[in-house]
Amino acid sequence: MRVLDAAQWPGYLREHSGLPGPRANIELAQAVADEGDQDCFDGFITTGDEYLVFCGVVGLGRLLAEGGEVEQRLRGHAADARWRVREAVALALQRLGDGDPLRLFDLVLDWADDENPLVQRAAAAGVCEPRLLSTSDAVECAIEVCSRSTKALAARPPDERRSTEVRALRQALGYCWSVAVAADPAIGLPAFQALAASADPDVTWLVRENSKKTRLAKLL
Template sequence: MVDTASWIADLKELEAADWPAYLNQRSGLPGPRANIELIATAARAADPDTIEELLADGGEYTTACAAAAIGYRAADAPYERRARELATDERWRVREAVTIGLQLLGDSDPQTLFSLVLTWADDDDPLVQRAAAVTICEPRLLCTAEAARLAIDVCRRTTDHLIALPPQDRKAPAARTLRKSLGYCWSVAVAADPGAGLPVFAALDVGDPDVAWIVTQNRRKKRLSKLLGNPG
């Protein structure tokens, strides 16, 4: 059972310098799954000094906590720039934590998040594009037609950017990471507003091998398979 209230109480009592040890002890690492719930809790609770302390620590989990906290504050331009940089970190948990923080921002300030993901979707770096798609393709954020259609638009834009890359660049790790994420993001976006999303999804050019892979992966997702009337 997640003990969020206890974590918050503990963190409020700690000095910034004591956060890394506390978080690392409860990180779930090394192990197959990091403590994502604690990352989200730390993101909400960390103040600017604590964020800097976590970054200075340099560990993967503490940096992820800082990345989530920075994403959560991305309504402020300096934090948005730092979040964008961390979205390209070589450590996948840090990249994922940025999206966790941005989603927390979207819970309280959806319009700011919508503007941000549209900008990020057109960034030159596929990892920033990937962060935009993963951030907005979160079911809890897609509770309005506006949000759902934005998710569809972000998926379309980032897919277009992927297939616009020269063939050799599509093989780069950043592009492959974007492709992998689009392999499920489309299903989330379409399921949130099938009327708007299905025609866009159906229009994807499966003559392109990467688009064909993305479409196949999404069609296998139960949320989309049901809409398409697929068995199973």
């Protein structure tokens, strides 16, 4: 990216985005986040182009890690209808976790109490990343986020659970629990195993899905 003029970035990014396809070029987006500035990120986001927005939102994560006041913007993007943009928010939160884990913990615990299931989903996906779960405090935070989000899921009426937003949260919890528990079973297993007593069909589903994951299955 450094050898290109800023005006050439959009065309280069579109050409090397990996889209249409099953996987966007995440590595390139991370490079953009490293090299760009706020004007660049804002410009990408306003284009509406899915990959450019993806890059811009990941870039906001760097600004957040540097102390920028962009949390509310990221919270808004967490509820975007495009799943790749929502994934960019999780990557942005992980950038914050790399540099300021305590701030990440405060943020995701707050987001886990949001009424929007997509914001809850971003909190879980953001903190349930193996490289961030190297301390007991991190694991405790991840388990708490998963627990709060699972409790909120189980409290939703049946008609809400058919929505795309709630299904996205359920899907995330279907793997996030296993990531958090595997990072420190002594902390995570009791909370996860307690879910087995629930008669809620969605909680039963996420227990079953997480139990299939190799990282967790070998602990059970």
